[in-house]
Amino acid sequence: MMTLTPSQSVPNLDPAIESIREKVLAGQRLTLDDGKVLYETRDIWSVIELAKLVRDRMHPGVAYYNINRHLNYSNVCALACKFCEFARKQGDEGAYTRELGDIKEQGHKALESGATEMHIVGGLNPYLPFAYYTDMLSTLREIAPQIHLKAFTAVELVHLARIAKAYTRDDPKVGVRWVLERLKEAGLGSLPGGGAEVFDERVHKEAFKTKIGAHEWLDVHLVAHELGLNTNCTMLYGHVDKQDERLRHMEILRRSQDQALHRLGYEGDADGYIASGIVESEQISAPVITLSGERAVLPTPDGINSQRAATVKERSSESSDKQGLLPDGRGSSESDQVLGGYYQTITPLPFFPDGSALENLPGPTGLENLRTLAITRLMLDNFPHVKAFWIMQSLPMAQVMLEAGADDIDGTVVWYDITKAVGEGTHQETTELDLKRAIEEAGYTPIERDTLYRRVTRDGSRWWVGD
Ligand code: SF4
Numbered sequence: 406m407m408t409l410t411p412s413q414s415v416p417n418l419d420p421a422i423e424s425i426r427e428k429v430l431a432g433q434r435l436t437l438d439d440g441k442v443l444y445e446t447r448d449i450w451s452v453i454e455l456a457k458l459v460r461d462r463m464h465p466g467v468a469y470y471n472i473n474r475h476l477n478y479s480n481v482c483a484l485a486c487k488f489c490e491f492a493r494k495q496g497d498e499g500a501y502t503r504e505l506g507d508i509k510e511q512g513h514k515a516l517e518s519g520a521t522e523m524h525i526v527g528g529l530n531p532y533l534p535f536a537y538y539t540d541m542l543s544t545l546r547e548i549a550p551q552i553h554l555k556a557f558t559a560v561e562l563v564h565l566a567r568i569a570k571a572y573t574r575d576d577p578k579v580g581v582r583w584v585l586e587r588l589k590e591a592g593l594g595s596l597p598g599g600g601a602e603v604f605d606e607r608v609h610k611e612a613f614k615t616k617i618g619a620h621e622w623l624d625v626h627l628v629a630h631e632l633g634l635n636t637n638c639t640m641l642y643g644h645v646d647k648q649d650e651r652l653r654h655m656e657i658l659r660r661s662q663d664q665a666l667h668r669l670g671y672e673g674d675a676d677g678y679i680a681s682g683i684v685e686s687e688q689i690s691a692p693v694i695t696l697s698g699e700r701a702v703l704p705t706p707d708g709i710n711s712q713r714a715a716t717v718k719e720r721s722s723e724s725s726d727k728q729g730l731l732p733d734g735r736g737s738s739e740s741d742q743v744l745g746g747y748y749q750t751i752t753p754l755p756f757f758p759d760g761s762a763l764e765n766l767p768g769p770t771g772l773e774n775l776r777t778l779a780i781t782r783l784m785l786d787n788f789p790h791v792k793a794f795w796i797m798q799s800l801p802m803a804q805v806m807l808e809a810g811a812d813d814i815d816g817t818v819v820w821y822d823i824t825k826a827v828g829e830g831t832h833q834e835t836t837e838l839d840l841k842r843a844i845e846e847a848g849y850t851p852i853e854r855d856t857l858y859r860r861v862t863r864d865g866s867r868w869w870v871g872d
């Protein structure tokens with residue numbers, strides 16, 4: 406009896422994927438050309454299967470969620486990015502800025518609901534003084550010391566350096582460092598990843614030309630990493646961007662992560678693939694470090710990876726002792742401090758045209774979202790986590806994405822003003838039960854995590870890190 410080979414029996418199977426499969430199995434870094442194949446192939450299911458392989462290797466059998474609340478303190482913004490449906494000018498209908506009393510109330514509600522995280526972002530409000538931001542954090546810290554404050558995107562932090570008069574054109578990093586040090590003292594725990602959009606000068610000029618570009622965004626995250634703060638990043642795609650521009654965005658991010666991990670003691674591969682002409686910044690001079698191979702050590706203090714984390718911790722402490730790599734003098738035994746200073750999560754964000762200045766564009770389709778997420782997992786081989794943010798993908802789609810490379814679906818959210826992908830209003834809440842059910846139905850064990858991806862144990866609204 407004649408046996409059909411896979412390429413004969415499955416019409417969409419693409420032989421070009423096979424060389425990529427070998428690299429993925431060997432835990433090797435994919436090239437930009439590999440990424441192009443992954444975007445262009447008709448065999449999307451093989452792309453998804455490869456991303457699932459990597460995701461299952463890095464997080465076998467589990468998927469993460471958290472109990473969080475978003476706080477958008479003001480939608481007044483000095484800029485007018487074309488893809489933005491959130492920003493308003495002062496005095497416009499719907500423009501708002503939360504008073505400190507309102508913020509206190511939000512803190513109390515977060516505490517009562519048992520949230521482990523407050524995710525705080527807003528517009529670049531030119532009418533608020535720098536003290537508003539430090540007061541906001543210290544007030545929340547006082548009300549709810551256990552809640553992690555993940556706050557302010559890179560563009561907000563540059564804005565804060567400007568209003569604090571700490572910003573200098575010669576070296577913007579100096580002002581950002583000054584601001585971050587004060588925010589950290591006031592309670593800042595980590596940075597979200599918004600505002601990266603797509604790192605490309607053409608896209609920057611066309612869609613968000615007054616906002617900071619790639620270099621400044623990367624500088625802010627570099628300074629945060631140096632201060633021991635973990636950060637996250639995003640890719641807002643599906644507007645004026647092209648696929649090769651998305652791939653370059655991924656290359657820039659993974660090089661930035663190479664640098665962060667190298668600082669934490671990872672050695673890496675000096676001969677690994679680095680795309681030429683992409684990252685001109687002399688700051689990124691680290692070897693290639695991949696975390697997607699069989700024996701890679703993920704930089705997380707989470708209990709399920711405690712053995713791996715212990716190894717990194719040891720190496721990190723050794724590095725800091727010997728080489729003084731942690732510039733703020735850290736070196737205590739507190740795990741999030743020792744392990745801090747890298748990108749935790751990449752979240753691909755599909756563009757929603759409605760209400761933006763680009764509403765003539767169609768926005769990405771479901772399959773494009775699925776493919777982009779899978780490619781993100783495959784290309785960003787040194788990012789511990791890939792998030793399917795359910796607010797922007799929908800919960801059913803986020804559930805499917807757990808099979809396509811994602812290991813995290815974010816949290817309960819409650820209020821989210823940035824996009825209104827689900828329903829008409831800004832009350833966009835899901836329950837812990839729904840998140841757990843979505844994960845279980847996808848075949849994974851749900852793990853409640855804190856912001857730093859440590860396992861959380863819960864008794865109603867009471868919770869603690871660890872078992
Ligand atoms: S994307 Fe951010 S910086 Fe741009 S207009 Fe909207 S709120 Fe302002």
